[in-house]
Amino acid sequence: MAENETNQEDQTTTGGDSKTYRGPWGHIVRGMWRTPLGMFGMVLTTISITLMIVGVIVEILGIVHNPYVGIITFMVLPGGMIMGLSIIPLAAWIRRRQYHKYGIVKEHLQINLSDHKHRSFIVGFIILTIVNITVLVLVGYEGYHFTDSPYFCGMVCHDVMAPEYTAYQRSPHVKVACVECHIGSGASWFVQAKISGLRQVMAVVADNYSRPIPAPVEHLRPARDTCETCHWPDKFHGKKIKIFNHFTNDDQINPEVNEMALHIGGHNPQTGDFEGIHWHVSKDVEVSYLAVDKKRTQLARVRVKRPDGTEEEFIKEDIEVPEDEELEWRIMDCIDCHNRPTHVYDMPDEVVDFGLLSKKINPEIEGIREDSLIALQREYTSREEAESQIGEHLLDLQKLRSGEQVQKYEEDIRKASEYLVESYLNNVWPKMNVLWGTYSGHLGHQYYDENGFGCFRCHDEEHISESGNYIPMDCDQCHDEPE
Ligand code: HEC
Ligand code: HEC
Ligand code: HEC
Ligand code: HEC
Ligand code: HEC
Incomplete structure (x- = not known):
C-alpha cells in the first residue's frame, strides 16, 4: 500500500x-x-x-x-x-x-x-x-x-563471583570498589581490564571457567599501585595487639587466649629506620622470590636488597627448580602476605570458636563444639542442602549423646544450627568448588602445616645463603613471645 x-x-x-x-x-x-x-x-x-x-x-x-x-x-x-x-x-x-x-x-x-x-x-x-x-x-x-561498580562485578556473574562478593561484603573493604584493587587507575590497565573482562564474560557464557577461580590471580596489578593509594608503608609503625581465642573439645568454656603484640613496624619514627613486619615493603628494600608452583607456596629462592645496598640470595635445597620451565621472579608486595585482604574466608574451627565465645553457640551444651565441627564439615552437594540439613545433623549427633540434654537445650541447639548455617553460607559454594580452606591466607603461620601458607614459606631457617645466613624464625622477631 x-x-x-x-x-x-x-x-x-x-x-x-x-x-x-x-x-x-x-x-x-x-x-x-x-x-x-x-x-x-x-x-x-x-x-x-x-x-x-x-x-x-x-x-x-x-x-x-x-x-x-x-x-x-x-x-x-x-x-x-x-x-x-x-x-x-x-x-x-x-x-x-x-x-x-x-x-x-x-x-x-x-x-x-x-x-x-x-x-x-x-x-x-x-x-x-x-x-x-x-x-x-x-x-x-x-x-x-x-x-565499574562492585554491584556489577558481584551480581552480574552472580554464580561465579558469589564467594568473592559475599566475603567482600563482610570485609573492612566493603566501601572500596572491586576495581580499585583489581584495576586501579591509568588508561592501559583500564583497557587490559576491559579486555580480560570481556574474555571472562565469554568464559561465563561458554560455561568453561575454572571452579574455583584460581588464586593467586596471575596478572593482578602490582599491589603497590593499588593498595598504596590508601595505605602506605611509611605509615606503619609500632605494634598491633591481636587476641586469639581457642577452645578445645574438652574445654568449651575457658578459651586459651593468645594476646599478642605484632611488630607491624615499617617505619620507626624515633630512629628513622625501617624494621618489623612491613620492612619487606618499605623504602629501598626489595624482596623477591622464585616459586616453583602456581600457588606460590614452594619458594626455592629468595633474594633481598637492603637499604644499605647489600644483596643476598637464600636458597632452599629441598625444593628443586625444574629446568625445562621458565619461572619468573616475583617482587614481594602486599598480596604476598595480605592475599585475603577482602575475600576473607574462615576455617571451621574459627567459626565454631567464635560462636562459643559470642555465645551464639551455648558452651554449656556438652559436646557441642565437636558436633558442630562435624555438622559443618560434612559434604553437602549444594548450599540449599546444607541449609536444610545442618540443623538435623547437629540434632542427631546431640541425640546420640543424650536425649535429656536435647530436651533441655532444644532452643539453644536450634539457635546454634542457625549460626552454623549462616557461617556455612558465608564460606562454602559447592557448585564453585569453594570449600572450607580452599582459599587460605598467608598472614601468619596458622595454616603452614597443612598447605604451606604463610610467613614460614620463607622464615623456616631452611632458606640459607652462601655465607650461611638464613631467614630467621625467632618468634620475637614478629611478635612478642606467646606465654
Ligand atoms: C581491597 C582490595 C580488593 C577489593 C576491594 C576486591 N578484591 Fe578481589 N581480590 C583482591 C586480591 C588481593 C585478590 C588476589 C588473591 C590472591 O592472589 O591470592 C583478589 C582475588 C579475587 C578473585 C579471585 C579468586 C580469589 O578469591 O582469590 C576474584 C574472583 C575477585 N577477587 C573478585 C572481586 C570482586 C567481584 C570484588 C568486588 C565485589 C572484589 N574482588 C573486590 C583484592 C580485592
Ligand atoms: C580505596 C582505598 C583502599 C584501597 C585501594 C585498599 N584499602 Fe585497605 N583499607 C581501606 C579502608 C578504608 C580500611 C578500613 C580501615 C579501618 O577499618 O580502620 C582498610 C583496611 C585494611 C586492612 C586492615 C584490615 C583489618 O582487619 O583491620 C588491611 C590489612 C588492608 N586494608 C590491606 C589492603 C590491601 C592489601 C590492599 C590492596 C590489595 C588495600 N588494603 C587496598 C581502604 C583501602
Ligand atoms: C611480610 C608480610 C606483609 C607485607 C608484605 C605487608 N603486610 Fe600489612 N600486615 C602484615 C601483618 C602480619 C599485619 C598484622 C596482622 C593483622 O592485622 O591481622 C599487617 C597489618 C596491616 C594493616 C593493618 C594495620 C593496623 O594498624 O591495623 C594494613 C592496613 C596493612 N597491613 C596494609 C599493607 C599494605 C598496603 C601492604 C603493601 C604495601 C602491606 N600491608 C604489606 C603483613 C604484611
Ligand atoms: C618471600 C619470602 C618472605 C615471606 C613470605 C616473608 N618474609 Fe619476612 N623476611 C624475608 C626476608 C628475606 C627477610 C630479611 C632477612 C635478612 O635480612 O636477613 C625478612 C625479614 C623479616 C623481618 C625482620 C625485618 C627487620 O627488622 O629487619 C620480619 C619482622 C619479618 N620478616 C616478618 C614477616 C612476616 C610476619 C611474614 C608473614 C606475614 C613474613 N615476614 C613473610 C622474607 C620473607
Ligand atoms: C615471620 C614472622 C613470625 C614468626 C617467626 C613467628 N610468628 Fe607467630 N605469628 C606471626 C603473625 C604475623 C601472626 C598473626 C597472624 C594473624 O594476624 O592472623 C602470628 C600468630 C601467632 C599465634 C597466634 C595464632 C593463633 O591462632 O593463636 C601464635 C600462637 C604464634 N604466632 C606463635 C608463634 C611461635 C611460638 C613462634 C616461634 C616459634 C612464632 N609464632 C614465630 C608471625 C610470626
Missing part, C-alpha cells in the same frame, strides 16, 4: 510543478520514514532512547535493584539506538540509489539556507543530534560507573 502511494505521489511531483517539487532532499527525508527499513530504524531509535531515559532515571533514583536493568540500559539499548540511527540514513541512501524506481531527480544535494524548509530541516537535525549525543553521553557515563 505505502509503496503504491509513494509511487503515485512521486509521479505527480516530478511533473514539474515547482511548489510540490520535492528535489533530492525531499526524497531523502521521505526515504527515511517511507520505506520499511527507514521506518524500522526510526522505531528502533525512538524506543531505545525512551527506554534508555527511563532506565537511567530508574538507576539514578535506585527504584529497582536488579542488575539486568543496568545491563539492558547501559549495554543493550545504546546498541539498539546506534543501530537505529545508522539504519535511517542507510534507508535513505538505498532509496536514492533506486531513483529510477521512484523517479527521483538525480541532482546534486544542495543546502539552501534561504529556503525555509531547508532551514527548519537543519535546525531539527541539529536539535535531534544534540538530544541524541546528550543521551548517549549520559548513558555512557552512567554505564561506565555501572560496569
Whole structure:
C-alpha cells in the first residue's frame, strides 16, 4: 500500500510543478520514514532512547535493584539506538540509489539556507543530534560507573563471583570498589581490564571457567599501585595487639587466649629506620622470590636488597627448580602476605570458636563444639542442602549423646544450627568448588602445616645463603613471645 502511494505521489511531483517539487532532499527525508527499513530504524531509535531515559532515571533514583536493568540500559539499548540511527540514513541512501524506481531527480544535494524548509530541516537535525549525543553521553557515563561498580562485578556473574562478593561484603573493604584493587587507575590497565573482562564474560557464557577461580590471580596489578593509594608503608609503625581465642573439645568454656603484640613496624619514627613486619615493603628494600608452583607456596629462592645496598640470595635445597620451565621472579608486595585482604574466608574451627565465645553457640551444651565441627564439615552437594540439613545433623549427633540434654537445650541447639548455617553460607559454594580452606591466607603461620601458607614459606631457617645466613624464625622477631 505505502509503496503504491509513494509511487503515485512521486509521479505527480516530478511533473514539474515547482511548489510540490520535492528535489533530492525531499526524497531523502521521505526515504527515511517511507520505506520499511527507514521506518524500522526510526522505531528502533525512538524506543531505545525512551527506554534508555527511563532506565537511567530508574538507576539514578535506585527504584529497582536488579542488575539486568543496568545491563539492558547501559549495554543493550545504546546498541539498539546506534543501530537505529545508522539504519535511517542507510534507508535513505538505498532509496536514492533506486531513483529510477521512484523517479527521483538525480541532482546534486544542495543546502539552501534561504529556503525555509531547508532551514527548519537543519535546525531539527541539529536539535535531534544534540538530544541524541546528550543521551548517549549520559548513558555512557552512567554505564561506565555501572560496569565499574562492585554491584556489577558481584551480581552480574552472580554464580561465579558469589564467594568473592559475599566475603567482600563482610570485609573492612566493603566501601572500596572491586576495581580499585583489581584495576586501579591509568588508561592501559583500564583497557587490559576491559579486555580480560570481556574474555571472562565469554568464559561465563561458554560455561568453561575454572571452579574455583584460581588464586593467586596471575596478572593482578602490582599491589603497590593499588593498595598504596590508601595505605602506605611509611605509615606503619609500632605494634598491633591481636587476641586469639581457642577452645578445645574438652574445654568449651575457658578459651586459651593468645594476646599478642605484632611488630607491624615499617617505619620507626624515633630512629628513622625501617624494621618489623612491613620492612619487606618499605623504602629501598626489595624482596623477591622464585616459586616453583602456581600457588606460590614452594619458594626455592629468595633474594633481598637492603637499604644499605647489600644483596643476598637464600636458597632452599629441598625444593628443586625444574629446568625445562621458565619461572619468573616475583617482587614481594602486599598480596604476598595480605592475599585475603577482602575475600576473607574462615576455617571451621574459627567459626565454631567464635560462636562459643559470642555465645551464639551455648558452651554449656556438652559436646557441642565437636558436633558442630562435624555438622559443618560434612559434604553437602549444594548450599540449599546444607541449609536444610545442618540443623538435623547437629540434632542427631546431640541425640546420640543424650536425649535429656536435647530436651533441655532444644532452643539453644536450634539457635546454634542457625549460626552454623549462616557461617556455612558465608564460606562454602559447592557448585564453585569453594570449600572450607580452599582459599587460605598467608598472614601468619596458622595454616603452614597443612598447605604451606604463610610467613614460614620463607622464615623456616631452611632458606640459607652462601655465607650461611638464613631467614630467621625467632618468634620475637614478629611478635612478642606467646606465654
Ligand atoms: C581491597 C582490595 C580488593 C577489593 C576491594 C576486591 N578484591 Fe578481589 N581480590 C583482591 C586480591 C588481593 C585478590 C588476589 C588473591 C590472591 O592472589 O591470592 C583478589 C582475588 C579475587 C578473585 C579471585 C579468586 C580469589 O578469591 O582469590 C576474584 C574472583 C575477585 N577477587 C573478585 C572481586 C570482586 C567481584 C570484588 C568486588 C565485589 C572484589 N574482588 C573486590 C583484592 C580485592
Ligand atoms: C580505596 C582505598 C583502599 C584501597 C585501594 C585498599 N584499602 Fe585497605 N583499607 C581501606 C579502608 C578504608 C580500611 C578500613 C580501615 C579501618 O577499618 O580502620 C582498610 C583496611 C585494611 C586492612 C586492615 C584490615 C583489618 O582487619 O583491620 C588491611 C590489612 C588492608 N586494608 C590491606 C589492603 C590491601 C592489601 C590492599 C590492596 C590489595 C588495600 N588494603 C587496598 C581502604 C583501602
Ligand atoms: C611480610 C608480610 C606483609 C607485607 C608484605 C605487608 N603486610 Fe600489612 N600486615 C602484615 C601483618 C602480619 C599485619 C598484622 C596482622 C593483622 O592485622 O591481622 C599487617 C597489618 C596491616 C594493616 C593493618 C594495620 C593496623 O594498624 O591495623 C594494613 C592496613 C596493612 N597491613 C596494609 C599493607 C599494605 C598496603 C601492604 C603493601 C604495601 C602491606 N600491608 C604489606 C603483613 C604484611
Ligand atoms: C618471600 C619470602 C618472605 C615471606 C613470605 C616473608 N618474609 Fe619476612 N623476611 C624475608 C626476608 C628475606 C627477610 C630479611 C632477612 C635478612 O635480612 O636477613 C625478612 C625479614 C623479616 C623481618 C625482620 C625485618 C627487620 O627488622 O629487619 C620480619 C619482622 C619479618 N620478616 C616478618 C614477616 C612476616 C610476619 C611474614 C608473614 C606475614 C613474613 N615476614 C613473610 C622474607 C620473607
Ligand atoms: C615471620 C614472622 C613470625 C614468626 C617467626 C613467628 N610468628 Fe607467630 N605469628 C606471626 C603473625 C604475623 C601472626 C598473626 C597472624 C594473624 O594476624 O592472623 C602470628 C600468630 C601467632 C599465634 C597466634 C595464632 C593463633 O591462632 O593463636 C601464635 C600462637 C604464634 N604466632 C606463635 C608463634 C611461635 C611460638 C613462634 C616461634 C616459634 C612464632 N609464632 C614465630 C608471625 C610470626
